[in-house]
Amino acid sequence: MFRKRWTTEQKRGARHTAWSALTAGNVVAVLPLVAAFVLAQRHFAATMSSTGLKG
Structure with a gap:
């Protein structure tokens, strides 16, 4: 029946x-x-340096 009006602060919250x-x-x-x-x-x-490809 009665609608509550939303204030600007309530909308922002x-x-x-x-x-x-x-x-x-x-x-x-x-x-x-x-x-x-x-x-x-x-x-x-150590893992990355030991698994490098041999040139």
């Missing part, structure tokens, strides 16, 4: 992105991959 939470989630998701690469970097480099 409905489309608000929580950038700090999004950034924190991305850091938490990527941090283990970066840590694994840093720890295994020597092994990666």
Whole structure:
């Protein structure tokens, strides 16, 4: 029967992105991959240099 009128602040809040939470989630998701690469970097480099083609 009665419709609620939407104010400008309510419309803006409905489309608000929580950038700090999004950034924190991305850091938490990527941090283990970066840590694994840093720890295994020597092994990666040794493997690539030992499997090179002989000229």
